[in-house]
Amino acid sequence: MLTVFWLILLHLLAPIKCQDCILKTPHHLTCVTHLPHLENEFPPNITILELRDIEQDELDLNYMIHKYPQIENVSIYDGNIVRLKSPNPANKIKVLRLVRIGVENIGNKFLANFPNLEILDLRENFLQSLGNFSVGKLKELYLDGNTWNCSQDLNWVLKLNQTIVKDLNNLTCQGNPHPNKNLVTIARFTKDLKNNCPSICSCTLPKVVFTKMGSQRLEPLIEVNCSHRGLTHLPLDLPAKSRIIHLEGNEIEDLKPLKHHQIYRKVLDLYLDNNKVKTIEELEGSYFLKHFRVFSLSGNKLTEVPTYALDNALTQNPHMPNALTISLGGNPWRCDCVFTPVFQEMLQKFAPQIHDLREVKCSYVEGDENSLLPIIELSRSSVCRSPSEYSVQALDLLNGVLASLILLILGKLAYDYYYFKKTGRLPWIVTKMP
Ligand SMILES: *[C@@H]1O[C@H](CO)[C@@H](O)[C@H](O)[C@H]1NC(C)=O
Ligand SMILES: *[C@@H]1O[C@H](CO)[C@@H](O)[C@H](O)[C@H]1NC(C)=O
Ligand SMILES: *[C@@H]1O[C@H](CO)[C@@H](O)[C@H](O)[C@H]1NC(C)=O
Ligand SMILES: *[C@@H]1O[C@H](CO)[C@@H](O)[C@H](O)[C@H]1NC(C)=O
Ligand SMILES: *[C@@H]1O[C@H](CO)[C@@H](O)[C@H](O)[C@H]1NC(C)=O
Ligand SMILES: *[C@@H]1O[C@H](CO)[C@@H](O)[C@H](O)[C@H]1NC(C)=O
Ligand SMILES: *[C@@H]1O[C@H](CO)[C@@H](O)[C@H](O)[C@H]1NC(C)=O
Numbered sequence: 095m096l097t098v099f100w101l102i103l104l105h106l107l108a109p110i111k112c113q114d115c116i117l118k119t120p121h122h123l124t125c126v127t128h129l130p131h132l133e134n135e136f137p138p139n140i141t142i143l144e145l146r147d148i149e150q151d152e153l154d155l156n157y158m159i160h161k162y163p164q165i166e167n168v169s170i171y172d173g174n175i176v177r178l179k180s181p182n183p184a185n186k187i188k189v190l191r192l193v194r195i196g197v198e199n200i201g202n203k204f205l206a207n208f209p210n211l212e213i214l215d216l217r218e219n220f221l222q223s224l225g226n227f228s229v230g231k232l233k234e235l236y237l238d239g240n241t242w243n244c245s246q247d248l249n250w251v252l253k254l255n256q257t258i259v260k261d262l263n264n265l266t267c268q269g270n271p272h273p274n275k276n277l278v279t280i281a282r283f284t285k286d287l288k289n290n291c292p293s294i295c296s297c298t299l300p301k302v303v304f305t306k307m308g309s310q311r312l313e314p315l316i317e318v319n320c321s322h323r324g325l326t327h328l329p330l331d332l333p334a335k336s337r338i339i340h341l342e343g344n345e346i347e348d349l350k351p352l353k354h355h356q357i358y359r360k361v362l363d364l365y366l367d368n369n370k371v372k373t374i375e376e377l378e379g380s381y382f383l384k385h386f387r388v389f390s391l392s393g394n395k396l397t398e399v400p401t402y403a404l405d406n407a408l409t410q411n412p413h414m415p416n417a418l419t420i421s422l423g424g425n426p427w428r429c430d431c432v433f434t435p436v437f438q439e440m441l442q443k444f445a446p447q448i449h450d451l452r453e454v455k456c457s458y459v460e461g462d463e464n465s466l467l468p469i470i471e472l473s474r475s476s477v478c479r480s481p482s483e484y485s486v487q488a489l490d491l492l493n494g495v496l497a498s499l500i501l502l503i504l505g506k507l508a509y510d511y512y513y514f515k516k517t518g519r520l521p522w523i524v525t526k527m528p
Contacts, residue, residue: 118144129158141166148173155181169215170195180207191215198222205229216240217261224250235259241268244280251281275302275312283314290333295320297333320344321365330355338363342390345370353380363388367421375400383407388419392450396425397457401436408444415446423453429464431478438477441470 115125115136122142123130127149130136143158143165152175159165159181169191170178178195181187187208197219205211211229218239223246235258244267256262265277272280283299291297301315317338320329325344328351332339339361346369352358359381371394377383378400384407399422411418427437434456445451456464456472464472510521 123162129153130161136162138162139164142169143167144169144171146171146173148175151176152179153177154179159185159187169193178204180204183207183209186210189213189215192219194218196220200224200227202226202228222246224254226250232258236261238264240265242266242277243269244272244275244277245270248277248281248284251277252285271300272302279312283312287314287316287333291318292320292329292331294323295329295332297336300338315362328352328355328358330357332357335360337361338388340365341369342367343369347371349374350376352382353377358382360385362386365390366394367391367424368393370395372396373398374404378403380407384410385412387413387417390419390421390449391425392421392453393424396422397428398433398437401433401440405440405443408447418447419449420444420447421449423450423455425454426457427454427469429456429459429462429469429472429477434469434472434477435474438469438472445470 114128115123115130117136117140118124119142120137121140122144123136123140124144124146125148126146129145129148129150138161140162141164143162145153145168148170153170155168156179158168164186166186167189168187169189170193171191172194175195178192178197183206185208188210190208190211190213193215194217197216198221200216200221205214205227208229210231212231213234214229214232215234215236217236221237221240222243224237227250235254237259238261242265251265254262262278263276266274267277267280268274280299280302283302287297287299296319298317298319299314300317302312303315305311305313314335315338316333316336317340318332318336319340321340321342321344323344325341325346327348328341328346330351334357336357337360339358342365346366349366349371352361352364353376358364361382362385364382364386365388367390371391373396374391383389383404408414408418408420428434441448441451441454448454451470452468454469455466456462456469458465464476514520
């Protein structure tokens with residue numbers, strides 16, 4: 095009696111303890127951690143194979159298909175499979191799910207062995223890019239949750255068919271650049287960027303931002319590099335959303351397009367160092383001057399700036415005080431009593447924003463002791479002394495003469511008063527007055 099009971103119990107326990115594979119339905123075989131052992135006998139006509147947490151480096155699908163040739167539906171979830179060997183093309187697989195098994199690459203070489211494939215699910219793997227990919231009968235493709243790398247060429251994204259890739263609009267870039275931003279949007283931005291960049295410049299997309307707080311719409315923040323290209327004018331054929339523009343080391347003189355041309359209206363950072371800019375007066379009242387973040391004008395030909403207008407624009411600028419940077423060094427600044435005191439006051443006021451404050455120096459003037467001195471350090475008297483020592487002396491002389499005349503008149507007055515008190519006679523001049 096007891097033996098029989100034990101036998102029955104063992105029989106019941108056995109499949110649970112040593113058996114990793116069970117038949118869920120007569121056609122649906124599920125295996126956890128291990129593939130079916132050779133001695134396990136399942137009907138050869140199963141059509142669904144489901145594997146979970148398989149703990150082996152290499153998984154040979156060919157072996158399984160050979161044993162169960164009717165399989166149409168293969169699902170592999172989780173596990174650390176390093177190599178997945180594809181089956182012989184003479185198979186009936188229509189559905190292939192490879193989810194969370196660490197796939198890093200998948201290509202036509204692998205997929206060519208699934209001529210009947212209709213549904214392919216590659217979610218939550220480590221795919222960075224899809225490269226070349228074509229499956230003839232494919233009806234559904236799932237790609238969400240992969241580590242799409244948006245610093246690589248994204249042309250493949252734009253070739254995907256939205257009716258086939260069911261989660262196309264859910265895909266996001268992972269890691270830098272553009273973490274968690276919509277993959278299709280980024281791919282479109284980079285394509286537009288390539289198409290619209292002037293051939294002599296280079297354009298990049300360092301960042302994308304949401305158009306508004308809480309909005310899901312993205313806007314590109316384009317950086318254009320046209321530095322050292324021998325340009326004589328501000329280029330006007332830039333991509334529409336150019337926000338950071340490098341134009342260092344050209345021969346640009348005229349800044350009027352900054353005020354009048356649509357392309358420059360919303361530029362955030364403008365690098366114009368080492369050009370031939372003589373004046374920024376025409377920027378008075380411009381949108382740019384009130385909204386820029388970086389305006390770099392070092393090494394130009396500026397002698398003066400409209401201090402009042404600049405002060406006014408900077409004060410209104412939303413990037414004040416921490417995000418705003420301006421460079422003015424290496425220009426031949428005019429140092430005289432008319433311009434310099436106001437300019438110096440402005441330099442002091444915006445010292446935290448002026449990137450190269452100590453490089454803002456008086457131009458070289460032969461014999462002038464302020465030549466090439468930092469304007470911020472000049473004393474007012476050294477600027478507002480008249481240019482030549484002679485005229486200073488003449489002024490001093492005039493002052494001396496005036497002072498002695500005043501003394502003389504006061505003396506005469508005192509004398510006359512004393513004389514009148516003593517003698518009662520009025521001064522001679524009074525007797526002559528009518
Ligand atoms: C599958 O095979 C088993 C045993 O070989 C048989 O009993 C069953 O009817 C078959 N099922 C189908 C759908 O052919
Ligand atoms: C394929 O098998 C999975 C289970 O492994 C099931 O959820 C799915 O519905 C099956 N798909 C088809 C098309 O039979
Ligand atoms: C993509 O595949 C085509 C043929 O299918 C081939 O000619 C081309 O070289 C492949 N491109 C890459 C980048 O692998
Ligand atoms: C993305 O691709 C670039 C270029 O191929 C590579 O240098 C970088 O390491 C990749 N990023 C990640 C997170 O693997
Ligand atoms: C996308 O796939 C559908 C269905 O397979 C097809 O009808 C359509 O022509 C494809 N579109 C493109 C642009 O390839
Ligand atoms: C896309 O993501 C949304 C929100 O996360 C989700 O509700 C939706 O099911 C996803 N679509 C697909 C096709 O995966
Ligand atoms: C712009 O391009 C030049 C080469 O043409 C390069 O030397 C320079 O570093 C680039 N500047 C930036 C900010 O990328």
